[in-house]
Amino acid sequence: MSGIRSFSLVPGWYDFEFDGVRQAYEIAGSGAVCVVHSGGPGINSDYLRMPLLEQHLTMVYLDPIGTGRSDLLPGGDYSVSTYARFSKAVIDHLGADQPYFLGHSHGGFVGLELAIRNPGLLAGLVAYSTAPVYNAELFEEATREMEAFVARWPDQPDAEKARRAWRSASYARNTLLVDRESRIDWLRAILPAYFGDYWKTVARTGPAAFDVTWDPARKDSDWDARRTLDRIDVPTLVISGLYDVICSRRFSEEIHAGVPNAQMLQLNQSGHFGYLEQPDIFVQAIVEFTR
Structure with a gap:
């Protein structure tokens, strides 16, 4: 059974210092511990709040290093392995005994790397709308999926707007997006492509809330875990x-095939934010998995 030191069971924000860097996290809910890592990179954890899961799990929402309430990283080495090292530090700091780890998008890269590098650390891993690679191949596949998205919504001007924005810059690496405001504007433009039906979802739930922190010293590096997935x-x-554009089902299938003890849930009406589009199925699957 996952555990956590009693002082951290109190809901609220906490932080600690690791390698001279402040790492912030929020506690919410009750039950077995589940550490949650948001995507991006550079997107704060606020968008990933899951109140339905908080009824079943103690959710530990990380503001990943370089975002939100956490410090920027001296030297700018924001590699996937660095994020995994800081996630391990959070688990150690909490004193959690085999927690679960839920990683969304870029956070899923981190979860895979964490499990590969630390056998036996986790009770289970949820690889949510993610991929086993972070390189040009990922973005080339996303560009093809973007074209498919526009073809599905030929009468939606926002779909064509999303395609133009995607072509103009790569969120992860293009130096044209040099500050927080330009990145948020870019995200808002491409956001419809991240949903199975953005217009239906926004009408039901309202606009997605997200914020971005961007370190001008950030250095990314390629990552490909496909040859080591069998170590999980x-x-x-x-x-x-x-309908996930940025982490297409092809990549989820590669994770499913490569990890020895993996099961797969496909959300047939969702894009990159299945928790918002099909919350009941999403929550039920994770509750059953964490039992």
Whole structure:
């Protein structure tokens, strides 16, 4: 059973120092511990709040290093392995005994790397709308998926706007997006492509809330875990949206095939944000998985 030191069971924001850097996290809910890592990179954790899961799990929402309430990283080495090292530090700091780890998008890269590098650390891994690679191949596939998205919504001007924005810059790496405001504007423009039906979802839930922190010293590096997925020794739930543009189901299928003890849930009406589009199925699958 996952555990956590009693002082951290109190809901609220906390932080600690690791390698001279402040790492912030929020506690919410009750039950077995689940560490949650947001995507991006550079997107704060606020968008990933899951109150339905907080009824079943103690959710530990990280503001990843370089975002939100956490410090920027001296030297700018924001590699996937660095994020995984800081996630391990959070687990150690909490004193959690085999927590679960839920990583969304870029946070899923981190979860895979964490499990590969630390056998036996986790009770289970949820790889949510993610991929086993972070390189040009990922963005080339996303560009093809963007074209498919526009073809599905030929009468929506915002779909064409999303395609133009995607072509103009790569959120992760293009130096044209040099500050917080330009990145938020870019995200708002491409956001419709991240949903199975953005217009239906926004009408029901309202606009997605997100914020961005961007370190001008940030250095990214390529990452490809496909040859080492078989080292993951914990049960893994792979969740994929049928219409996911940025982390297409092809990549989820590669994770499912490569991890020895993996199961896969495909959300047939969702894109990159299945929790918002099909929350009941999403929550039920994770509750059953964490039992």
